[in-house]
Amino acid sequence: MNDVPPGTAFENRRAVKDAKLHKESEAGISWGRDGEDERAADAIVLNNGYEDDVDEWHEITYTGAGGQTRNSNSQTFDQSWENKGNASLRRSRLMGNPVRVIRGSQGEAAYSPASGYRYDGLYEIVSDWDEVGRSGFRICRFKMIRLPEDRQDLTSLEQQVKEILDRGEVGAGGDADAQVRRRRATIDRIVRDTAVARRVKTLHRFICQVCSISLQISADGRSYAEGAHIQALGGPEGGPDVDGNVLCLCPNCHIKLDRGALYLTDDLHVVDRFAGADAPRRVPLRTVEGHQVQKRFARAHRRFWKIMDEYGSN
DNA sequence: GGGCCCGCAGGG
């Protein structure tokens, strides 16, 4: 169902809806029912409908629904968390459901299509809060961060449910809700491998280049690691899928790198910006023969996260 | 399944 690749263009809202990317014909927030029968958002449209929206491509500060009279994009009264769209986005933030982002031609010029609409992939809602907006009324806010390219093939909320129904597991298992929850709990650990990632992981014998952990996943001594891109793939300024841009990392270090909590210095040390008192703040990157990390990707990663290297390189 | 309400349309 969600086999539509990011970058796909649509003429109008009707076409977006027909492709099942977003259910509404006009509203910005689309939702469905999750495994616990709660409303959970699955998609948003970003089309300059709200004056407080901020779009920086990889990071979006979205405004919730409501607070304005039709056909105006300025706020005339307070928004509410009771609003179904706002509540559903909050629910997706809580449950970790990514949302599809569709950009319309009225949005931020640098990142929006010239006409019509474009599906731009999955974003994770990382926080929600409310504040007073530009016009002086309370608005609901959501910060969303684009999932890295190797996680863009995650199934959508509906597809998780649909797959279970299609397989007939509901009748057999008896507890559809539990199965949906179980899938959701594991789904964002699925990471697609490329040949480059496999080669780098094999060279490192699946040992994390940051924390040196070797995650044992079977009795025969096999271990698990992920190929992590330093400069993320895709997007307007995406990095390449080459050895020099890939690290062999454990899942914990991978997510920290993807979120900018870890960064690399020019002399290939790793800095944990939010390390606790008991954890090392700066460690050398583990190296092996035959795998050379290129510092230009470390620079691109720091630039992307607006990180000033406190240890000198920039 | 009908009536009603609503909105980041769409077209003048």
Add this chain to the structure above:
DNA sequence: CCCTGCGGGCCC
């Protein structure tokens, strides 16, 4: 700029 209209949710 204003006005019409459509589909989804949701209540009967």
